[in-house]
Amino acid sequence: MAAAQKHASSLAIQTFDLTKTYGARRGIHNVNLTVARGEIFGFLGPNGAGKSTTLRTLLGYLKPTSGRAEVLGLDVRSHSVAIHRRLGNLPSEFSLEDRMTGFQLLRFYADLRGSGTVSLGRARELAKRLDANLDTPMRRLSRGNKQKIGVIQALFHDPELIILDEPTNGLDPLMQGEFLSILQEARDRGQTVFFSSHVLSEVERVADRVGIIRDGELVAVEDPNALTGRAYRHVRIKFEGPIDSSSVQRIASLPGVDRFEHHDSTLTFTIGGSMNELIQIASQHHVRSLDAVRPPLDELFLAYYGDDPE
């Protein structure tokens, strides 16, 4: 019993067969998920997989059709306000009061939280790091700048748990990097981060664990290194001229090479694992161009988990 309580208190999020359906439309089905306190948990899935539905159910915005969920040890339906006092939330699609500046809005949120001037100081600090403009009315801000305000409102009161739905939407690559660093620092301070994404690279960069959702079902919870270890790339190599057939055969027979095609001086294929040998062979010829692109998440999921999640 004591062990069970200790286990429960070490969890920031726990769901029990959590299900949410929207009539005939799919939602999420029997999701059993645990997120430990002090970890960054990436929630990965293609668009429409059920990421937002899961997050919105955890936030108490959606009532579960069946099953239940606990956040910070509290039931999400009956203790919604107490939970929100201790968490920060960034929705995927949101808008803010057009006529107000970011700072006016943050002051309002600080009033609601009773977090006072300390949190507003933290907001200024975050704004500086994200190059966010807190003193211009929302209606004059670009999508990316509004997203920064959204990020700040989720973080400025240093919550125990940070829930973010596609947080890097609209941020430029430089700011994405800074934002991910902020998340890592939050984790180092003991805060828990649960964030959804459909971008594998940002999840693998910061997440301690990755949950993968597809068609409303949690198909795997993995170490991000294991996920990326299995990742493959679409490769296209164009040489200055035709290359000898033995080199072509050597590349085709490399470990992890699949879907190999050879047309004139161009090779296209997928490769998983290390590209070291490939580069060594290719470098023996005059390479005009080499493209190595990660496949879209939908394709990756189909390759990893097939049509049947089991």
Next chain:
Amino acid sequence: MIRDVREISTRSTLLPYTRFQYVAHRKTAMLWAIGLTIYCGLIVAIYPSVSDAIDISLIPDNLRAAFNINDFTQLASFLSSELFGVILPLILPFFGIIILSNVVAGAEERGRLDVLLGNPIPRFHLIVGSFAVVATYLLALTGIVGGVVWLMANGLDLDLTARQAFRAGFALWPLTLAFGALSLAMSSVVRQRAVALGVPAAVVFLMYLVNVIGKLAPTVSGVRFASAHHYYGSAITEGIWWIGAVVLVGAGGAHVIFAVIAFNRRDIHA
């Protein structure tokens, strides 16, 4: 411990939210105040030129009864049939309807609810706070209506007491509040702001029509009890009908309670 946190939250968020709403709708209220001042002032100002121009004996009796047309030689009677009998009961409810249709359906539609409810604010604070703001602004607007009418009448040396002017203004408050509460209830149930706005707007006109038809046709006069405008009465000439006012405030309160329950139960979509 958890209970403490919830209690603190309940106490501490209603005031900031309500204050925020006051500021957010201040400009709208000021524009309404300016518009009402100009319109009410004009109606009183044109009275001397129409008081002798219209022969009300030419108007059929039941039509006169339907629109409270009794005696245009008296300003109070003229205002009862025109400003306080038709225009304001049809127009002023829109102040509350427009604002309160936004509280849930409008905010959800525009994606504002997600961020707001990400804060530790109980859902019922949104309902109660917004309604309180609209109720206060409406009280001020109805007071302005009474004040402008009385000042203009005095300025033009017309026969109208302050008591008559202000009770006519304040009698609008329960009526407009009831329609605002209907809009709030709709907003808590439906997902489209257009519906939360459109249905109460249609109800305003429909109820007005029902009240007029009930006055025109004595055989169906019972239908008037289904109209909010029946309970509004004719305060400028007959004084405030307190029972009617209580019915309207009660209906408004019932709609607010319904809105709280409906909002607590509903899903909030992105």
